[in-house]
Amino acid sequence: xxxxxxxxxxxxxxxxxxxxxxxxxxxxxxxxxxxxxxxxxxxxxxxxxxxxxxxxxxxxxxxxxxxxxxxxxxxxxxxxxxxxxxxxxxxxxxxxxxxxxxxxxxxxxxxxxxxxxxxxxxxxxxxxxxxxxxxxxxxxxxxxxxxxxxxxxxxxxxxxxxxxxxxxxxxxxxxxxxxxxxxxxxxxxxxxxxxxxxxxxxxxxxxxxxxxxxxxxxxxxxxxxxxxxxxxxxxxxxxxxxxxxxxxxxxxxxxxxxxxxxxxxxxxxxxxxxxxxxxxxxxxxxxxxxxxxxxxxxxxxxxxxxxxxxxxxxxxxxxxxxxxxxx
Numbered sequence: 001x002x003x004x005x006x007x008x009x010x011x012x013x014x015x016x017x018x019x020x021x022x023x024x025x026x027x028x029x030x031x032x033x034x035x036x037x038x039x040x041x042x043x044x045x046x047x048x049x050x051x052x053x054x055x056x057x058x059x060x061x062x063x064x065x066x067x068x069x070x071x072x073x074x075x076x077x078x079x080x081x082x083x084x085x086x087x088x089x090x091x092x093x094x095x096x097x098x099x100x101x102x103x104x105x106x107x108x109x110x111x112x113x114x115x116x117x118x119x120x121x122x123x124x125x126x127x128x129x130x131x132x133x134x135x136x137x138x139x140x141x142x143x144x145x146x147x148x149x150x151x152x153x154x155x156x157x158x159x160x161x162x163x164x165x166x167x168x169x170x171x172x173x174x175x176x177x178x179x180x181x182x183x184x185x186x187x188x189x190x191x192x193x194x195x196x197x198x199x200x201x202x203x204x205x206x207x208x209x210x211x212x213x214x215x216x217x218x219x220x221x222x223x224x225x226x227x228x229x230x231x232x233x234x235x236x237x238x239x240x241x242x243x244x245x246x247x248x249x250x251x252x253x254x255x256x257x258x259x260x261x262x263x264x265x266x267x268x269x270x271x272x273x274x275x276x277x278x279x280x281x282x283x284x285x286x287x288x289x290x291x292x293x294x295x296x297x298x299x300x301x302x303x304x305x306x307x308x309x310x311x312x313x314x315x316x317x318x319x320x321x322x323x324x325x326x327x
Contacts, residue, residue: 119213273298
């Protein structure tokens, strides 16, 4: 027994066949377009690889200088070294080693024994550099000699005022005797002049320190220093602080103790002290107050314009050390 299947035609079968044919044609067109693009890209790549490379024209190297405005450079000033009046020189030294208030030419009393730009000399071992020994002296303008008059006795407050004596009538014989007699010279009190006080300038205390330097020129100990406006202003600053410091230390010697104080501050263009700060103190509080007061009370003139132009915006930066020794 066999089974037969009968298939009946369904509506819409012709339309489906036509859609399938259209899809096949579309896919064929896309494939052909893709193949053409691949072939064109391959030919372009191969053509560039085998084509000769054209030489590149070399241009000469050019350097263009442009004048740009720049901020003024602040020169680094040399270390300050005070020059004593006895060692000042009219001619500047050939080598500028230090900046100072006046010119000085290096000299040494002993042969060179080291490599530092100092004279070789004997002295005490201390951190500073002192080329001579002398005591400090405060500023004294001096006084002119003035005669001292004899003291006049004034009446005591408790005593009543004495009546003024009335003149006695003079007879003719007494008047004749007065005219013919020799007058007795009047003894006047001697005038004793006050001794004149000599004028003295401020000088800081110095104790010659031991140095091993390289200076070979023989003479009184000195260094190569050139006097500059900044050096003269620094000398004014140090003298102003030093004179106040010695004055207060002499008055409060029993209150301060031995030790070292180091402080920093700045001086603005107008000459005022700013940013004062103690960075180290191995003494006591009284010594710190003396040092601070000595700096705060100074009255400086304005910094000269040519000097201020070479300094930072905040002015002249300073660092000072004050030391009290046992002896």
